[in-house]
Amino acid sequence: xxxxxxxxxxxxxxxxxxxxxxxxxxxxxxxxxxxxxxxxxxxxxxxxxxxxxxxxxxxxxxxxxxxxxxxxxxxxxxxxxxxxxxxxxxxxxxxxxxxxxxxxxxxxxxxxxxxxxxxxxxxxxxxxxxxxxxxxxxxxxxxxxxxxxxxxxxxxxxxxxxxxxxxxxxxxxxxxxxxxxxxxxxxxxxxxxxxxxxxxxxxxxxxxxxxxxxxxxxxxxxxxxxxxxxxxxxxxxxxxxxxxxxxxxxxxxxxxxxxxxxxxxxxxxxxxxxxxxxxxxxxxxxxxxxxxxxxxxxxxxxxxxxxxxxxxxxxxxxxxxxxxxxxxxxxxxxxxxxxxxxxxxxxxxxxxxxxxxxxxxxxxxxxxxxxxxxxxxxxxxxxxxxxxxxxxxxxxxxxxxxxxxxxxxxxxxxxxxxxxxxxxxxxxxxxxxxxx
Numbered sequence: 001x002x003x004x005x006x007x008x009x010x011x012x013x014x015x016x017x018x019x020x021x022x023x024x025x026x027x028x029x030x031x032x033x034x035x036x037x038x039x040x041x042x043x044x045x046x047x048x049x050x051x052x053x054x055x056x057x058x059x060x061x062x063x064x065x066x067x068x069x070x071x072x073x074x075x076x077x078x079x080x081x082x083x084x085x086x087x088x089x090x091x092x093x094x095x096x097x098x099x100x101x102x103x104x105x106x107x108x109x110x111x112x113x114x115x116x117x118x119x120x121x122x123x124x125x126x127x128x129x130x131x132x133x134x135x136x137x138x139x140x141x142x143x144x145x146x147x148x149x150x151x152x153x154x155x156x157x158x159x160x161x162x163x164x165x166x167x168x169x170x171x172x173x174x175x176x177x178x179x180x181x182x183x184x185x186x187x188x189x190x191x192x193x194x195x196x197x198x199x200x201x202x203x204x205x206x207x208x209x210x211x212x213x214x215x216x217x218x219x220x221x222x223x224x225x226x227x228x229x230x231x232x233x234x235x236x237x238x239x240x241x242x243x244x245x246x247x248x249x250x251x252x253x254x255x256x257x258x259x260x261x262x263x264x265x266x267x268x269x270x271x272x273x274x275x276x277x278x279x280x281x282x283x284x285x286x287x288x289x290x291x292x293x294x295x296x297x298x299x300x301x302x303x304x305x306x307x308x309x310x311x312x313x314x315x316x317x318x319x320x321x322x323x324x325x326x327x328x329x330x331x332x333x334x335x336x337x338x339x340x341x342x343x344x345x346x347x348x349x350x351x352x353x354x355x356x357x358x359x360x361x362x363x364x365x366x367x368x369x370x371x372x373x374x375x376x377x378x379x380x381x382x383x384x385x386x387x388x389x390x391x392x393x394x395x396x397x398x399x400x401x402x403x404x405x406x407x408x409x410x411x412x413x414x415x416x417x418x419x420x421x422x423x424x425x426x427x428x429x430x431x432x433x434x435x436x
Contacts, residue, residue, distance in 0.1 A: 004046040008038050068105050134296035136161035137194040138242040148259035165293035169268045177204035177217050192296025196227035211333040223303035308342030331369040
């Protein structure tokens with residue numbers, strides 16, 4: 001508006017239209033239009049005008065919108081598809097709106113109840129112990145602490161479950177997966193590959209928003225043939241051996257903290273030597289972890305591309321986490337970006353998506369995303385007896401795998417009978433009272 005105001009001011013002072021338009025970089029048609037607006041509307045004519053069109057060619061008629069709202073008010077449980085079908089039957093003379101248009105009308109008027117998005121809730125996996133070195137590794141980030149230069153240090157630690165041998169203790173500046181990849185790769189090259197790795201459900205070991213909570217680090221482990229174990233959230237005691245090592249690490253190598261990362265890493269390296277080679281371990285009968293641990297016979301090598309001989313097609317997931325089939329794009333998860341997955345048609349127009357030996361989920365001709373299958377990494381369901389049975393099993397005379405019958409004193413029994421008992425006392429097999 002300031003430019004138009006200066007233009008009109010100089011024009012009213014007597015300057016010619018042509019050179020003035022040339023100086024302002026506009027055509028004479030535009031110059032005369034600005035001048036005419038000023039003469040008809042004054043200074044208000046120099047302000048910016050709305051570019052909103054006077055009418056929308058595809059705008060839903062007001063009467064149809066009122067009818068949609070009326071049907072929703074009359075039938076609150078109806079959704080957009082049902083309301084559109086009702087419009088087609090009741091008013092065949094009008095052009096029926098699309099289902100998305102009906103949904104937009106309802107949403108605009110606050111008549112759509114949005115469902116809460118179901119997020120993956122970590123539940124942990126089945127945990128198994130290891131009786132030989134490299135049968136199970138444990139990994140975790142010790143709580144961060146501040147160095148002397150005011151930067152935070154995040155120690156990533158890896159131990160062998162059986163021997164308690166400390167494989168790695170690396171001070172990192174972040175918990176991002178890029179740093180963890182390098183630490184694990186160096187451990188794999190130095191000590192070989194374990195059978196399984198146990199971690200918690202935090203980043204970078206797991207991803208709360210990805211399919212089955214998998215992360216890029218977990219995908220890499222699976223491709224290397226390493227099983228993943230995750231403890232149950234809020235139960236650090238399931239990784240108790242590793243957490244106990246963190247207590248020793250905190251006492252002996254972080255207090256007081258060093259000034260920078262290089263000095264702190266030097267302390268970590270010195271402490272690792274003492275912990276593995278010079279410090280007797282009580283759980284090992286006084287032996288050193290270095291005396292018990294032996295490197296894994298499985299040497300590290302970059303994992304080969306997976307093969308799917310029993311699937312109909314092999315597709316590489318795009319960098320944005322999608323499966324592209326022709327012009328179709330099916331959302332999977334970004335943690336699988338660049339990975340090769342197998343597709344197999346299990347029913348008419350229904351395909352199964354598999355990664356390695358794991359079935360991830362299904363998609364059909366209409367849906368644009370993969371619906372998760374049963375979690376292949378979830379905890380195993382263990383049968384728990386009813387509450388009364390658990391209480392009775394703890395009583396004397398009961399043992400696992402043996403079913404016994406508990407007899408209560410019947411109403412017809414007498415306290416003077418040989419098989420009788422005082423009221424309230426439970427009798428077991430053979431008529432012997434059971435202690436509470």
